Amino acid sequence: MIIWLCATFFLVCYIILRRRKLGLLFPPGPPGIPLIGNAFDFPTSNIARRFHDFAKRYGPMVYFNILGRSIIVIDSYDVACELLDKRSRSYSDRPDSVMLSLTSLSDFNLPLIKYGQRWRHHRRIFRQTLQLTSVNTHFLPNIRQVTHDLLLNLLEKPKAFSRHTSHVLVASILSIGYGIKIPRDDEYYGNMLHQTLKIVEAVVVPGKYLVELFPALQNLPGWFPGAGFKRDANTVREKILDARRTLYEEGKKYLDAGSSVETMLSMMLRRIATLEGDAAADEEEQSTGALIGTYMAGSDTTVASLKAFFLAMSMYPEVQKKAQDELDRVVGRTRLPDFDDRDSLPYVDAVVRELTRWNIVAPLALPHAVLEDDEYNGYYIPKGCIVMPNVWAFSRDPEVYPDPEAFDPDRYIEDGQFQPGNRDPYAYIFGFGRRICPGRHLADSTLFLTCAQTLHVFNISPPLNGDGCPVQLEASFDVDSVISHPKDFDCVIEPRWAGAADLIKS
Numbered sequence: 001m002i003i004w005l006c007a008t009f010f011l012v013c014y015i016i017l018r019r020r021k022l023g024l025l026f027p028p029g030p031p032g033i034p035l036i037g038n039a040f041d042f043p044t045s046n047i048a049r050r051f052h053d054f055a056k057r058y059g060p061m062v063y064f065n066i067l068g069r070s071i072i073v074i075d076s077y078d079v080a081c082e083l084l085d086k087r088s089r090s091y092s093d094r095p096d097s098v099m100l101s102l103t104s105l106s107d108f109n110l111p112l113i114k115y116g117q118r119w120r121h122h123r124r125i126f127r128q129t130l131q132l133t134s135v136n137t138h139f140l141p142n143i144r145q146v147t148h149d150l151l152l153n154l155l156e157k158p159k160a161f162s163r164h165t166s167h168v169l170v171a172s173i174l175s176i177g178y179g180i181k182i183p184r185d186d187e188y189y190g191n192m193l194h195q196t197l198k199i200v201e202a203v204v205v206p207g208k209y210l211v212e213l214f215p216a217l218q219n220l221p222g223w224f225p226g227a228g229f230k231r232d233a234n235t236v237r238e239k240i241l242d243a244r245r246t247l248y249e250e251g252k253k254y255l256d257a258g259s260s261v262e263t264m265l266s267m268m269l270r271r272i273a274t275l276e277g278d279a280a281a282d283e284e285e286q287s288t289g290a291l292i293g294t295y296m297a298g299s300d301t302t303v304a305s306l307k308a309f310f311l312a313m314s315m316y317p318e319v320q321k322k323a324q325d326e327l328d329r330v331v332g333r334t335r336l337p338d339f340d341d342r343d344s345l346p347y348v349d350a351v352v353r354e355l356t357r358w359n360i361v362a363p364l365a366l367p368h369a370v371l372e373d374d375e376y377n378g379y380y381i382p383k384g385c386i387v388m389p390n391v392w393a394f395s396r397d398p399e400v401y402p403d404p405e406a407f408d409p410d411r412y413i414e415d416g417q418f419q420p421g422n423r424d425p426y427a428y429i430f431g432f433g434r435r436i437c438p439g440r441h442l443a444d445s446t447l448f449l450t451c452a453q454t455l456h457v458f459n460i461s462p463p464l465n466g467d468g469c470p471v472q473l474e475a476s477f478d479v480d481s482v483i484s485h486p487k488d489f490d491c492v493i494e495p496r497w498a499g500a501a502d503l504i505k506s
C-alpha cells in the first residue's frame with residue numbers, strides 16, 4: 001500500500017512538473033512514464049507518419065520528453081512558419097550531440113554547427129558562394145556538363161541509372177566546389193565520398209550510442225569497456241580529415257596549374273589572400289571544412305530527388321507524355337532544353353516541384369533547438385527544447401494537396417502558367433528561418449536541367465514481367481533515416497526517337 005501511495009505521489013509530482021513551467025503548460029503529448037518520459041512512445045520506424053498520427057490526437061504541436069529532454073514536433077506549416085521563420089533568432093540552434101562533437105563534425109559541417117560565431121562564419125561562406133546570382137553567373141556550365149555526362153551514361157548503360165544519378169552529384173559538387181573534373185565512369189571519387197558519408201551516417205544514428213543519453217560517459221578512458229564510441233568517433237574524424245585534405249590539395253593543384261574557372265574554392269582562396277596570419281589560417285581551416293560539408297549536405301539530398309524522378313516517370317506515363325509534348329513544342333528536336341527555356345516550360349517546372357513534394361527528401365528537415373524560453377499559443381517552449389518540423393505532414397495536407405499521394409504537376413498550373421502560389425513545396429522542403437538550406441538554388445537548377453534534358457531525349461517506363469506486362473511499380477520510400485530515398489526499383493530507359501542518341505552525342 002505504502003509503495004503504491006509513494007508511486008502515485010511521484011507520478012502526480014512528475015506530471016505536474018512536466019506540465020507546468022512559468023505557469024504555462026507544455027504543448028499536449030502522450031503522457032509518458034516517470035523518469036524515462038516518452039522513450040517508448042518515440043517512433044523508430046515510419047517516423048514522420050507516426051508523428052502525424054500523434055498530431056491527429058494531440059494537435060499541431062506534440063510534446064515529448066525523453067529522459068528529461070524536451071522535444072516538440074510541429075505538424076502544421078503555419079506553426080512552423082510562426083516559430084522557425086518569424087522567431088528564427090531564438091529557434092536556430094542545433095541539438096547538442098556528444099558524438100558529433102567527438103567526431104568534430106559539429107565543428108565544420110554547417111548543418112550540424114551550433115548557432116553562434118562559427119556558424120555565422122560558415123553560413124557567410126555558403127551565402128557568398130551558393131547564392132542565386134553566384135549559381136547563375138558561375139555554375140550553370142558545370143551543371144550542363146554533368147547533365148550531359150548523365151545523358152551519355154543513360155544512353156550507354158541505362159540499367160545503371162541509379163549509379164548515374166549519384167555520379168551527377170559527385171561530379172557536380174567536385175567541379176563546383178573544387179574545380180575537379182571526374183570521368184564519366186569514375187569510381188575513385190565516388191567511392192571515397194560515398195564511404196565517408198556512410199561512416200558519418202553510421203555514427204549519427206539516433207539512439208545508437210549510450211553516451212548521447214549519458215554524456216558523462218565521454219570522460220571514460222578510451223581503453224575502458226564500453227568506450228568503443230571513442231574509437232568509432234576517432235575513425236570518423238580521421239576519415240573525414242583525410243577526404244577533406246585530399247580534395248582541398250587537389251583543387252588547389254588545378255588552380256596552381258592555371259585554371260581560371262570560378263569555383264567555390266577559388267572564391268574562398270581570394271578571400272584568404274586578403275587576410276594575414278591567424279585570420280588567414282582560420283579562414284583556410286573553415287573553408288576546407290565548408291567544402292567537404294557541401295558534399296555531405298548536398299549530394300544525397302539531390303540524388304534522392306533525382307531517383308524519385310525516374311520512379312515517378314515510370315509510374316505516371318501521362319505526366320511524362322505531357323512534359324515531352326511541351327518540350328517538343330518549345331524546344332523542338334534539334335537541340336536540348338536549357339536554362340533559358342525554363343520560363344516557357346511551365347509543365348516541366350511543375351514536374352520538378354511535384355517531385356520534391358512527392359518524395360520529401362528530408363521528412364523532418366533537420367532538428368532546430370531553442371535558444372531561450374518561449375511561449376506560443378499559451379504553451380511553454382523551454383530553452384534547449386528540440387523542435388522538429390514534420391515537413392512530410394505539410395506535404396500531405398489534403399486541404400492543400402487533394403489526393404496527396406498522387407503525382408500531379410497540374411496542382412501548380414493556373415491558366416497554363418506555373419503558379420505554385422501557397423502550395424509551393426519550396427516553402428518548406430528546404431527548411432526554415434536562418435537555417436534554410438543554402439544549397440537550394442543549386443539543387444533547383446540541377447533538378448530542372450537533369451529532369452528537362454532526360455525527359456526530352458528518353459522514354460522512361462516500368463520493366464516488363466515474364467508475361468510481357470509492365471511491372472506495377474509502387475511509390476515506396478526508405479523513410480527511416482534523415483534522407484528519404486526511393487526503395488530499389490528497375491526501369492527501362494530508351495531514346496525517344498531515332499535521332500535522340502545523335503543529339504545527345506553531338
Ligand code: HEM
Pocket residue numbers: 110111112123126293294295297298299301302305361362365366367368429430431432433434435436437438439440442443
Ligand atoms: C533536393 C535537394 C535538397 C534538399 C531537399 C535540402 C534540404 C535541406 C534541409 C531541410 C535543410 C535543413 C534546414 C533547417 O534546418 O531548417 C538543409 C540544410 C542545409 N543544406 Fe540542403 N537540401 C538540398 C540540397 C542541398 C545542396 C545541393 C547543398 C549544397 C551544395 C545543401 C547544403 C545545405 C547546408 C550546408 C545546410 C545547413 C544549413 C544550416 O544549418 O545553416 N543542400 N537542406
